[in-house]
Amino acid sequence: MFLRRLKALSRSLAFRLTLWYAGIFALSSFLAFVFFYYVIIDVLREQTDDNLRRQLSAFSGIMQVEGITGVQQVAAMDALSGGDKKRLIRLLSRFGTEFTAAGTDYWQNVGVNADAIRGLLTTGKPVIETVVLPERRDSLRIIYGMIGPGVIMQLGHSLAGEIRLITAFQGLFLTTIGLMFLLAAVIGWFLARRALSGVGGIAAAARKISGGDLETRAPVSGRRDEIDQLAGTLNHMLDRIQTLIRGISEMSDNIAHDLKSPVTRIRGLAEITLTTDPSGEAYEIMAASTIEECDRLLEMINAMLFISRAEAGVHDIRPARVDLNALVGDALRLFETTAADKQLRLDFEAAPAAAVKGDARMLQRMIANLLDNAIRYTPAGGRVRVVIAPSSDQGVRIDFSDTGIGISGDDQDRIFERFFRCDPSRTESGSGLGLSLARAVARAHGGDVTVQSKPGEGSTFSVILPAKSGPS
Ligand code: ADP
Numbered sequence: 001m002f003l004r005r006l007k008a009l010s011r012s013l014a015f016r017l018t019l020w021y022a023g024i025f026a027l028s029s030f031l032a033f034v035f036f037y038y039v040i041i042d043v044l045r046e047q048t049d050d051n052l053r054r055q056l057s058a059f060s061g062i063m064q065v066e067g068i069t070g071v072q073q074v075a076a077m078d079a080l081s082g083g084d085k086k087r088l089i090r091l092l093s094r095f096g097t098e099f100t101a102a103g104t105d106y107w108q109n110v111g112v113n114a115d116a117i118r119g120l121l122t123t124g125k126p127v128i129e130t131v132v133l134p135e136r137r138d139s140l141r142i143i144y145g146m147i148g149p150g151v152i153m154q155l156g157h158s159l160a161g162e163i164r165l166i167t168a169f170q171g172l173f174l175t176t177i178g179l180m181f182l183l184a185a186v187i188g189w190f191l192a193r194r195a196l197s198g199v200g201g202i203a204a205a206a207r208k209i210s211g212g213d214l215e216t217r218a219p220v221s222g223r224r225d226e227i228d229q230l231a232g233t234l235n236h237m238l239d240r241i242q243t244l245i246r247g248i249s250e251m252s253d254n255i256a257h258d259l260k261s262p263v264t265r266i267r268g269l270a271e272i273t274l275t276t277d278p279s280g281e282a283y284e285i286m287a288a289s290t291i292e293e294c295d296r297l298l299e300m301i302n303a304m305l306f307i308s309r310a311e312a313g314v315h316d317i318r319p320a321r322v323d324l325n326a327l328v329g330d331a332l333r334l335f336e337t338t339a340a341d342k343q344l345r346l347d348f349e350a351a352p353a354a355a356v357k358g359d360a361r362m363l364q365r366m367i368a369n370l371l372d373n374a375i376r377y378t379p380a381g382g383r384v385r386v387v388i389a390p391s392s393d394q395g396v397r398i399d400f401s402d403t404g405i406g407i408s409g410d411d412q413d414r415i416f417e418r419f420f421r422c423d424p425s426r427t428e429s430g431s432g433l434g435l436s437l438a439r440a441v442a443r444a445h446g447g448d449v450t451v452q453s454k455p456g457e458g459s460t461f462s463v464i465l466p467a468k469s470g471p472s
Contacts, residue, residue: 013192013196013199014189014192014193014196015189015192017188017191017192017195017196018185018188018189018192019185019188020188021184021185021187021188021191021192022181022182022184022185022188025180025181025184025188026177026180026181026184029176029177029180030177033173033177037166037169037170037173040165040166040169041166044162044165044166045141048141048157048159048162049128049141049143051157052128052141052142052143052155052157053126053143053145055155056126056143056145056147056153056155059071059074059075059147059153059155060145060146060147060148060153062074063147063148063151064148068091068099068148068151071091071147071148071151071153072091072099072100075089075091075100075102076102078102086103086157086158087102087103087155087156087157087158088101088102088103088104088106088107088110088140088142088154088155088156089101089102089103089153089154089155089156090102090104090112090153090154091147091151091152091153091154092112092117092151092152092153092154093150093151093152094117094121094150094152096112096114096117096152098112099151103156107140107156109133110131110133110140110142110156112154113129113142113144116129116142116144117144117152119144120144120145120146120152124146126143126144126145127143127144127145128141128142128143128144129141129142129144130142130159131156137160137163138158138159138160138163139158139159139160139163140156140157140158140159141156141157141159142154142155142156142157143155143156195227196227197221197227198219198221198225198227198228198230198231199227201218201219201231202218202219202227202230202231202234205217205218205219205234206218206234209238214238214241214242214245217235217238218230218231218234218235219231220232220235247417250419251418251419254418254419254432255304255419258300258419258431258432259297259300262293262294262296262297263293263297265289265293266289266290266293266294269286269289269290270286270290273285273286300431300433303431303433303436303437304418304433306437306440307418307433307436307437307440310440310441310443310444311440311443317358317359317362317444317445318359319357319358319359320357320358320359320360321355321356321357322355322356322357322358322359322360322363323354323355324351324354324355324356324363324388324396324398324465325350325351325354325388327360327363327364327367328348328350328367328386328388328398329348329350330364331364331367331368331371332346332348332371332386334368335368335371335372335375338375339375339384342375342378342379342380342382343380343381344375344378344380344381344382344383344384345382345383345384346384346385346386347383347384347385347386348385348386348387349385349386349387349388349389350388351388351389351390351396353390354388354390354396356395356396356445356465356466356467358445358465359441359444359445362441362444362445363441363445365437365438365441366437366438366441366442366449366463367398367463369434369435369437369438370400370434370435370438370449370461370463371384371386371400372434373400373434373435373461374400374401374402374404374459374461375402376428376430377402377404377405377428377459378402378403378404378405378458379404379405382402382403382404382458383402383403384400384401384402384403385399385400385401385402386398386399386400386401387399387401391464393466393467394467395447395464395465395466395467396464396465396467397462397463397464397465398462398463398465399460399461399462400460400461400462400463401458401459401460402458402459402460403457403458404458404459405424405455405456406453406454406455406456406457406458406459407422407451407453407455407459408422408455412451412453415435415451416435416436416439416449417436418432418433418436419431419432419433420432424455435449435461438461438463442463442464442465445465445466446465446466447463447464447465447466448463448464449461449462449463449464450462450464
């Protein structure tokens with residue numbers, strides 16, 4: 001159990017971020033240390049070498065003034081005062097033979113380097129070398145230089161102090177780097193957890209949603225960071241999906257309902273004919289009703305197919321030049337009797353020129369739907385008026401105005417949805433597809449249908465068709 005949790009933890013993004021954070025921190029500290037380490041070593045060596053050169057020139061001064069005896073005396077005193085562990089002093093001939101020495105008791109393992117003397121004699125410049133003595137954990141920095149004619153001085157300085165300083169520096173650094181690593185890991189873990197805290201919430205919400213709970217939303221912390229933006233976008237997407245799903249389910253309910261009614265009617269009539277009066281006349285009536293119902297069904301199915309195809313941008317419209325004045329005039333003649341039956345006044349104001357490029361059959365259907373609605377939803381004694389006028393960009397505008405029942409503001413947003421019918425109009429027959437089809441036709445021609453209405457006063461449906469209207 002514990003091992004599994006540990007394994008899961010090691011796979012987590014927060015853990016890997018922490019490791020990266022602490023690792024990068026430790027690596028940069030280490031590189032900084034290496035840099036300082038070599039700088040310090042370099043500075044210390046420079047200092048020691050300068051010291052050695054200064055002392056060599058001091059001895060060379062003594063040599064000039066007091067001769068070799070003076071040098072011997074100062075060397076003996078120097079070795080004593082510096083502590084005989086510290087310094088090594090030898091006076092040598094050009095051939096490396098020792099005249100005198102101080103501090104050799106401590107440095108007895110350190111001899112004379114013939115190569116250094118040869119180097120000194122050839123170049124005439126002091127030669128400096130380091131002799132490492134691991135058994136004593138010490139090193140000796142040695143200078144060979146001429147302090148007088150034929151007199152070579154070998155002067156050694158213990159590096160024990162420097163070595164101690166560097167060892168202390170190493171220890172301090174390793175402790176510091178360890179602490180830094182731990183601190184960086186803790187801070188990194190805290191930061192990573194904080195930064196990723198929202199991701200866990202989003203993942204949990206996504207799990208719930210995929211489990212079927214479409215009401216769940218990703219938590220938004222209010223920090224307005226990237227995670228909040230992600231949660232917001234996800235929630236917005238979920239809202240849209242939910243609205244779509246609701247729309248689809250409403251639509252399938254409506255389709256089922258609208259298809260069920262005519263089929264039930266066909267079935268009921270057939271049943272009655274069979275059981276009560278199976279005469280020839282009854283069969284004729286049944287056949288006629290069946291054809292009528294089937295026509296209505298087919299019309300509905302075709303309208304649905306057309307709307308879907310038009311909305312998806314797939315239509316088999318064959319564009320041609322269409323005179324809208326003629327098209328509206330024909331439609332008005334068709335509806336004349338119905339309007340007269342309802343004592344409605346039908347007015348038409350044609351435009352001087354109203355030709356567009358489009359599909360006459362489809363445009364006719366759109367005009368018929370809008371005219372049919374205006375007549376159906378206007379009570380007896382009312383007025384329906386169609387006005388065609390040029391619109392901007394040489395397009396054409398057709399207004400269908402009525403003095404009918406009107407549409408409430410909320411419903412105006414929904415009347416173009418498939419199967420939507422406003423409550424006050426339910427007494428009238430209809431499928432709720434007329435306006436969806438009208439808008440689909442207008443949009444397929446690059447135009448649109450809009451509405452302006454006041455309940456109880458009337459409505460105006462406006463069709464705008466662009467000049468070069470044709471299938472888009
Ligand atoms: P329907 O077959 O119900 O007429 P439509 O898609 O043509 O379907 O219209 C949808 C709804 O919009 C109608 O049911 C009606 O409530 C409302 N409507 C459409 N045209 C008008 C109008 N001219 N006046 C009032 N309400 C209208």
